[in-house]
Amino acid sequence: MPSDQNLSKDSILYFGHLEEDHKLRKMLDKKLDQFLVTQKLNKFPDYFWGAEKYGLEKSHLFKKLKSEEQTQVLKQLSQMNLALSWYIERAAYTHGAKMILASTTQEEKMFYCQFAFEEAIHQREFENMMDFIPEEDSHWHPMVDVLSDSIQFGERETSIFMVQVILEGYGMYFYKALMDSCLHSELKKVYRRILTDEADHHGSGLILSEQNILSEKSKQEIFKYSQKFLEAIQISGELIKSIESVHGKLSKEEKDLLIEEIGYKRNLEKRIKILKDLLKRVDHWGLSSMLEDAGSFEVKELS
Numbered sequence: 001m002p003s004d005q006n007l008s009k010d011s012i013l014y015f016g017h018l019e020e021d022h023k024l025r026k027m028l029d030k031k032l033d034q035f036l037v038t039q040k041l042n043k044f045p046d047y048f049w050g051a052e053k054y055g056l057e058k059s060h061l062f063k064k065l066k067s068e069e070q071t072q073v074l075k076q077l078s079q080m081n082l083a084l085s086w087y088i089e090r091a092a093y094t095h096g097a098k099m100i101l102a103s104t105t106q107e108e109k110m111f112y113c114q115f116a117f118e119e120a121i122h123q124r125e126f127e128n129m130m131d132f133i134p135e136e137d138s139h140w141h142p143m144v145d146v147l148s149d150s151i152q153f154g155e156r157e158t159s160i161f162m163v164q165v166i167l168e169g170y171g172m173y174f175y176k177a178l179m180d181s182c183l184h185s186e187l188k189k190v191y192r193r194i195l196t197d198e199a200d201h202h203g204s205g206l207i208l209s210e211q212n213i214l215s216e217k218s219k220q221e222i223f224k225y226s227q228k229f230l231e232a233i234q235i236s237g238e239l240i241k242s243i244e245s246v247h248g249k250l251s252k253e254e255k256d257l258l259i260e261e262i263g264y265k266r267n268l269e270k271r272i273k274i275l276k277d278l279l280k281r282v283d284h285w286g287l288s289s290m291l292e293d294a295g296s297f298e299v300k301e302l303s
């Protein structure tokens with residue numbers, strides 16, 4: 001299947017909605033409701049994760065902010081976590097659709113029908129916890145670009161490896177950490193439920209990747225997207241941006257101190273190690289050593 005036909009970034013991430021009162025929308029809501037563990041919240045907390053999630057309780061600069069400014073920072077960071085989760089699920093059902101078309105057996109096609117349906121449910125579960133609609137400009141994260149590019153441009157094998165092995169493998173760690181530190185019982189329940197499905201999605205990626213014989217093209221794509229993924233998990237931009245939005249621009253010294261006090265580098269090293277261990281377990285053709293040689297496992301200079 002030509003991988004880039006009919007797919008665009010807009011069709012994977014940034015598509016619109018039907019009118020509120022559209023009959024199909026009502027029909028879908030009714031269907032989805034049968035499978036959800038939550039309902040739309042009628043009261044939204046200011047934030048779902050506290051300062052401890054980010055180590056901010058150790059930052060002098062954060063502690064000096066007024067209480068309402070601290071709330072504002074935590075609110076923005078909660079929105080970023082939810083928006084990233086929402087975009088991941090949104091892209092995942094289009095991955096499922098691509099795989100239905102690209103698969104050649106009934107079992108694979110049926111599996112991906114189920115896969116796509118579960119991803120749609122996940123997105124709705126997150127939506128029920130959100131009082132905002134993510135926007136391309138304000139809620140963008142580099143991880144969604146890697147995800148969307150591998151779906152749009154990657155060979156079938158590349159998409160399976162990037163979405164189901166890497167993203168969903170790492171995503172389980174990411175979602176578990178969000179679940180454990182979440183302050184809200186309903187959202188905790190959502191992450192717990194989704195994690196069960198993601199374990200199957202990741203598991204199926206492992207099974208299929210073991211069978212796949214990769215073309216040179218797929219290997220090159222996987223190497224390129226894995227490098228980008230490793231860069232994407234290291235960005236510190238959203239944390240700095242949310243603090244600057246209430247404090248004003250931070251000097252280099254203030255940024256360095258903030259990053260030091262919250263233990264950000266240790267956190268990045270941990271994330272990289274998780275990905276490195278994951279890649280080692282699934283590496284049949286030398287991907288880990290290619291990434292090692294390219295310096296991709298080194299912690300980048302923080303900006």
Ligand SMILES: [Fe+2]
Pocket residue numbers: 089092118119122194198
């Ligand atoms: Fe999902």
Ligand SMILES: [Fe+2]
Pocket residue numbers: 092119168197198201
């Ligand atoms: Fe998934």
